[in-house]
Amino acid sequence: MVYTVLTIGYKIYLSKSDGSIYYPDYATHLVANQTENLLDSIGYDSQVLPHDNEPSMKIIINGKFVARVIEGCNALSIIILFLSFVIAFADNFKTTFLYCLAGSIIIYAFNLIRIVILSAGLYHYPWRREILHTVIFPLVIYGTVFLLWMFWVNRFSKKKRANA
Template sequence: MSRSSSPAAPAPLVRFAVLAGAFYLLWFFGYEHYLAADGRLDVALSHNLASVSAAGLRLLGYAVTASADARPLLTLQGQPAVIVGHECNGLVLYALFGGFVLAFPGPWRRKLWFVPLGLFLIYALNVLRIMALCLNNYYSHQTVDFNHHYTFTAIVYASIFGLWMWWATRLATRPAPTTAVYAA
């Protein structure tokens, strides 16, 4: 009787699954049980996003202020426009993006510049999202809820997916070694 052996899972896939699981557990226990309970990181990030978004809109000529409340409120032209809630400050997206790239096989030298670049791009996209929501609330209040929950969510997740694809298809792969062929 012959035994047929099932193919073993590829080593990079197993490595990715183990590392991704470890990063998830680190996030779960580190954030959910300590950082979220403390709250200072969420408050600082939400305030920073509100301040930078307000500064961006002021550069465009709008009268915008950001409150110093625990959940900062942006007012545009004297009217309440956007509350930057901790659940919408992007912190989870930073962890998700960074964890994916760190767990995915690839050269560490590239990860050292790609992860900070990706985090900065996600941060900048979040600032633009908050600015757009302020303007959306000012010019077309009836569409804010839809755009917040669907339009901007789709744009942000598609952008993160694009960064992942850039990493997985272009940057994580190592170039094939070149062999020199000399004609005699």
């Protein structure tokens, strides 16, 4: 039920995002700008620009287009999945709320780091695009979510205490 409600809310958010202020939507725009700031802070000359032909943001490093940030890169759907699982195994409100908040921040931060490393990797090793984008970096983000879930179930879940 939680997953359905959050997913519908997210779909409504996306349908209301017309890109007139933040392109393509606020969350994706924010992730792209934060990626640019992180890349700049580690010594890259980066730039993020709206894509001309699709609803995404282009990541440019030293004048070279290396990647694009699309709606799926903003981590919100992964956070929705994470929250739905944690709430399904919820204990008390305070613990659940704090874990949901902390886990969402961790996932968001790992996602940003993932995009930064992916962008730098694509700049230096463009021939590794397929393995970087389809294997290694999904493993990082989904592995993080899995570890957070396992920690939740083994440490805080009411289901664990009921079986103990």
